[in-house]
Amino acid sequence: xxxxxxxxxxxxxxxxxxxxxxxxxxxxxxxxxxxxxxxxxxxxxxxxxxxxxxxxxxxxxxxxxxxxxxxxxxxxxxxxxxxxxxxxxxxxxxxxxxxxxxxxxxxxxxxxxxxxxxxxxxxxxxxxxxxxxxxxxxxxxxxxxxxxxxxxxxxxxxxxxxxxxxxxxxxxxxxxxxxxxxxxxxxxxxxxxxxxxxxxxxxxxxxxxxxxxxxxxxxxxxxxxxxxxxxxxxxxxxxxxxxxxxxxxxxxxxxxxxxxxxxxxxxxxxxxxxxxxxxxxxxxxxxxxxxxxxxxxxxxxxxxxxxxxxxxxxxxxxxxxxxxxxxxxxxxxxxxxxxxxxxxxxxxxxxxxxxxxxxxxxxxxxxxxxxxxxxxxxxxxxxxxxxxxxxxxxxxxxxxxxxxxxxxxxxxxxxxxxxxxxxxxxxxxxxxxxxxxxxxxxxxxxxxxxxxxxxxxxxxxxxxxxxxxxxxxxxxxxxxxxxxxxxxxxxxxxxxxxxxxxxxxxxxxxxxxxxxxxxxx
Amino acid sequence: xxxxxxxxxxxxxxxxxxxxxxxxxxxxxxxxxxxxxxxxxxxxxxxxxxxxxxxxxxxxxxxxxxxxxxxxxxxxxxxxxxxxxxxxxxxxxxxxxxxxxxxxxxxxxxxxxxxxxxxxxxxxxxxxxxxxxxxxxxxxxxxxxxxxxxxxxxxxxxxxxxxxxxxxxxxxxxxxxxxxxxxxxxx
Numbered sequence: 001x002x003x004x005x006x007x008x009x010x011x012x013x014x015x016x017x018x019x020x021x022x023x024x025x026x027x028x029x030x031x032x033x034x035x036x037x038x039x040x041x042x043x044x045x046x047x048x049x050x051x052x053x054x055x056x057x058x059x060x061x062x063x064x065x066x067x068x069x070x071x072x073x074x075x076x077x078x079x080x081x082x083x084x085x086x087x088x089x090x091x092x093x094x095x096x097x098x099x100x101x102x103x104x105x106x107x108x109x110x111x112x113x114x115x116x117x118x119x120x121x122x123x124x125x126x127x128x129x130x131x132x133x134x135x136x137x138x139x140x141x142x143x144x145x146x147x148x149x150x151x152x153x154x155x156x157x158x159x160x161x162x163x164x165x166x167x168x169x170x171x172x173x174x175x176x177x178x179x180x181x182x183x184x185x186x187x188x189x190x191x192x193x194x195x196x197x198x199x200x201x202x203x204x205x206x207x208x209x210x211x212x213x214x215x216x217x218x219x220x221x222x223x224x225x226x227x228x229x230x231x232x233x234x235x236x237x238x239x240x241x242x243x244x245x246x247x248x249x250x251x252x253x254x255x256x257x258x259x260x261x262x263x264x265x266x267x268x269x270x271x272x273x274x275x276x277x278x279x280x281x282x283x284x285x286x287x288x289x290x291x292x293x294x295x296x297x298x299x300x301x302x303x304x305x306x307x308x309x310x311x312x313x314x315x316x317x318x319x320x321x322x323x324x325x326x327x328x329x330x331x332x333x334x335x336x337x338x339x340x341x342x343x344x345x346x347x348x349x350x351x352x353x354x355x356x357x358x359x360x361x362x363x364x365x366x367x368x369x370x371x372x373x374x375x376x377x378x379x380x381x382x383x384x385x386x387x388x389x390x391x392x393x394x395x396x397x398x399x400x401x402x403x404x405x406x407x408x409x410x411x412x413x414x415x416x417x418x419x420x421x422x423x424x425x426x427x428x429x430x431x432x433x434x435x436x437x438x439x440x441x442x443x444x445x446x447x448x449x450x451x452x453x454x455x456x457x458x459x460x461x462x463x464x465x466x467x468x469x470x471x472x473x474x475x476x477x478x479x480x481x482x483x484x485x486x487x488x489x490x491x492x493x494x495x496x497x498x499x500x501x502x503x504x505x506x507x508x509x510x511x512x513x514x515x516x517x518x519x520x521x
Numbered sequence: 522x523x524x525x526x527x528x529x530x531x532x533x534x535x536x537x538x539x540x541x542x543x544x545x546x547x548x549x550x551x552x553x554x555x556x557x558x559x560x561x562x563x564x565x566x567x568x569x570x571x572x573x574x575x576x577x578x579x580x581x582x583x584x585x586x587x588x589x590x591x592x593x594x595x596x597x598x599x600x601x602x603x604x605x606x607x608x609x610x611x612x613x614x615x616x617x618x619x620x621x622x623x624x625x626x627x628x629x630x631x632x633x634x635x636x637x638x639x640x641x642x643x644x645x646x647x648x649x650x651x652x653x654x655x656x657x658x659x660x661x662x663x664x665x666x667x668x669x670x671x672x673x674x675x676x677x678x679x680x681x682x683x684x685x686x687x688x689x690x691x692x693x694x695x696x697x698x699x700x701x702x703x704x705x706x707x708x
Contacts, residue, residue: 013650026589
């Protein structure tokens with residue numbers, strides 16, 4: 001079956017499957033001018049002013065304070081506010097959730113937050129979805145832009161177990177959203193209980209409760225810090241103070257940091273202890289978990305090392321058995337450990353040659369290493385030469401370390417085409433390439449006139465492919481004429497010595513459009 | 522040659538680009554324009570949603586939610602000439618949050634990670650093909666192949682929507698095609 005035929009069958013089947021009455025359903029749901037209505041609601045919920053409204057955009061830094069407050073309720077379980085969650089980025093957002101963690105209300109506390117919530121209707125969605133959407137919007141609008149951004153998650157709740165549950169779920173969904181958006185920002189999280197002291201301080205300074213608790217604890221830690229001044233600092237400044245003063249905040253907030261305070265996402269599970277007897281966590285339900293430091297020590301010891309460059313030491317909460325993922329580099333190897341977070345036992349470990357190290361070694365002394373890799377520059381040159389170009393706008397030239405064969409992914413644009421190459425990083429050979437016209441949806445849709453230019457024969461196409469592959473004869477699987485966007489091409493496939501070759505050959509010019517080879521299994 | 526011609530004409534019907542002025546009209550509440558847009562991309566959106574959610578019911582929801590979002594946000598669409606990519610990005614985000622929402626219930630269906638109603642497909646051969654597609658292909662392969670088959674987007678554009686390197690999209694696409702062809706051959 002031809003690729004085109006296969007695709008059109010898929011298309012036909014999916015067309016039949018598409019629900020027939022969906023448009024009617026959509027039309028019914030459309031309410032006139034829904035956007036304006038949402039905007040008004042958001043504006044109405046602005047309660048208090050926060051500090052430094054816009055300075056944070058420029059600083060590209062943010063903190064998220066998440067505060068869950070357990071309150072007294074007058075409604076039934078579905079509509080009664082169970083937790084109130086403040087996401088405080090300096091844009092400050094407050095989420096009120098029901099006992100079932102459904103969003104009852106999302107409010108913007110200041111103007112930046114209005115911008116973040118713009119047009120979003122999160123009511124009745126799950127807390128996870130809401131957090132995901134808010135984080136997405138924060139990233140999109142530049143509030144969480146780089147490693148200098150920090151996110152503080154604070155959860156306060158009379159029911160500490162519930163608070164912890166909410167906090168963990170928020171931290172992991174923020175973590176997941178950031179991962180998905182390819183942004184790395186550290187998350188600090190803390191669990192606090194609502195104290196009158198902090199509440200008064202928050203109101204006095206017009207800051208969120210979560211921030212108030214953090215500031216109060218910070219000022220307790222270091223007597224040189226004035227809580228009233230701290231309250232006026234924006235979040236990045238607070239973070240800087242923590243760094244400058246080398247304040248250990250591990251007992252205030254959950255934070256896992258090694259060389260740089262902002263390099264890791266906090267994942268500790270220790271809770272802020274509020275000296276409140278009511279809030280003691282039942283010991284049985286929360287088995288002791290070793291610290292990230294301890295996990296690192298265990299891994300180092302196991303590897304027989306004294307020191308290493310740590311890449312990460314993260315607590316993995318997803319599995320039933322809690323474990324630390326510890327990664328580090330030493331002496332040209334990359335180590336990967338899984339350590340049981342309760343028993344401290346090594347679950348698994350892996351050691352492999354570190355590519356970066358190899359690369360560096362190669363540059364400095366290529367003779368000493370038996371596996372020498374070409375540089376990104378060389379890979380680019382090879383691709384350019386192959387494409388018969390003198391220059392191009394490079395999009396990327398990245399070393400792909402994942403596969404067994406190290407290769408460079410090289411992408412560039414030239415003369416209205418986008419080129420995509422895979423280059424063997426050792427031999428410098430072109431593994432595959434592809435060339436596509438850069439155009440939008442509007443090109444090549446006018447009925448193509450069937451080409452009057454004589455086309456090459458299937459036999460010729462086969463010969464071209466064989467020549468290109470450097471193979472004298474092979475068993476052919478196919479050599480079919482096909483059309484794509486008005487370009488006629490042969491799809492040639494053959495097998496030689498267990499390797500499956502696939503070629504696309506321009507049926508007019510006889511040029512190789514793309515090729516691929518893989519071991520046939 | 523006849524075969525080629527037929528393919529060509531089929532494609533013209535399928536892969537009609539979206540007229541960017543449609544979105545402006547929709548922003549002004551023009552329901553006819555909205556309907557036109559729906560007619561031209563709903564199948565692609567549904568197919569794509571199905572490839573992510575792997576569940577007919579969820580894909581139906583995502584289809585509806587996507588078009589509601591398109592309607593509500595049409596005024597904010599910045600004309601950069603890629604309305605298709607914009608719509609698919611919305612659909613992808615909605616589908617992904619759907620999966621997350623359903624994460625718990627999904628674990629309950631053991632063995633099979635898809636729940637697809639094939640009853641609407643008349644052609645038996647096509648029915649088997651879709652069944653094989655969902656059974657044999659990885660998530661990425663499903664999404665890439667379906668997007669390519671139903672939307673007429675280029676690999677490069679698909680790479681943009683799925684946030685993957687074009688080379689990855691290409692190799693996954695080829696692998697998907699190969700797997701399906703092999704499966705069809707074997708029967």
